Amino acid sequence: MATGKIIKALSGFYYVYHEGTVYQCRGRGVFRKRKVTPLVGDIVEFQAETQTEGYILSIEGRKNEFVRPPIANVDQALVVTSAANPDFNSVLLDRFLVLVEAKRLEPIIVISKMDQTSEAVAAEIEEYQKVYERIGYTVILSSFRDAGGIDRIQSYLAKKTTVIAGQSGVGKSSLLNTIDPRLNIDTDEISESLGRGKHTTRHVELYEVAGGLVADTPGFSSLEFGDLETDQLSECFPEFVEVQDQCKFRGCLHAKEPKCAVKAEVLEGNISEKRYDHYLQFLNEIQNRKPRY
Incomplete structure (x- = not known):
């Protein structure tokens, strides 16, 4: 044995x-x-x-487990989104971050394909980078030709079990192949007609990469907040957690309640208004989901 x-x-x-x-x-x-x-x-x-x-x-x-993708005992998540092809989507990025935070994983945000976008979009993404770094997240802007960005990503993988999260087509498998060409993981071109990537990863597998283990997975195939309750959502926004004890009402959902510290921080510009809008969107989604029996 x-x-x-x-x-x-x-x-x-x-x-x-x-x-x-x-x-x-x-x-x-x-x-x-x-x-x-x-x-x-x-x-x-x-x-x-x-x-x-x-x-x-x-x-x-197990210290944690995911249903989709089916994997356990993960230390951190590399949340990969792209600057172009598909276009940068801040709502989708925040959705992934909520799902990662709900599992108490450390997220590392990688925004790929920075070399494929316009100067205006690159400037907008850099503003988002400042927002996320102010929260305390690690943000790496990268292209697959950028040795500095790739080296920085590698440094976060050592001695960790990492899951890669991100929509299809953002370059998750290409990223792993760039870090370690021996992996030779199947990748596919963006489907022009659909505007999104084809699913090329068929199963969950842990690869030895940069001194750690990395899961190349079919990604988070469900992006619904099925297991998350309304009172748990704000716990997945670290900048809310910092101030929500100052809300007048215990159990404040930071929506319609008066004397809410989170809303006050949004008005002061200390919490991103866009992040707050995404929170309200997700809250509404959870409140209106159909009950399961």
Whole structure:
């Protein structure tokens, strides 16, 4: 019996990394009975007669887990968005940040394809960069020809398990291939007719990259706030968390309530009005979602 980490799950097999070797394993029937599915990122105990005949016996407790993509024990998220092709979308970026914050992950924002946009759009993105850095986020503006940006991204990957989040077509797989050409992960051109990327990543897999483990995944295929309640949303906006204890009403949703510290900070210009507008949009979405039974 040995302990290892699942680095890939495919067609009912789990590929467990242990001391430099990968073992192909199946899950014991006991997992099905308990309705537990081993996930990429899980630390497991396993037994293997050969490299292709192993069984997972138990799964250690997880510090976090995602349903889409199915992965566990992640340290941080590289949130990749693009300056062009597809165009920069601040609402979508904030949506990804909320989903990442909800899982208590450290987000690192990468805005790719900076070399493919106009000076006006680049200037607008640089203003957004200032907003996010003021909040405390790391923001890296990059193109795949920019060695400095790539080096900076690599420095954040060491000794971490990182998931890459971002809409299709922003260059998540291209980014990994640039950092480590040996990966040779499938990429595809933007679909001109759809204006978005085709899904080229078929399964979740952890790759050794820059001294850490990086998940190349099909991305967050669901961007809905299905598990998030109205009173949890503001916790996913760090700049709100800093001041919301000063709101007059406990449980303030920072929407229609009087004497709200968050709204006061927006009026003072200390909290981005656009970020606040996105918060209200997300709040309305959560309040109006259909109940699940």
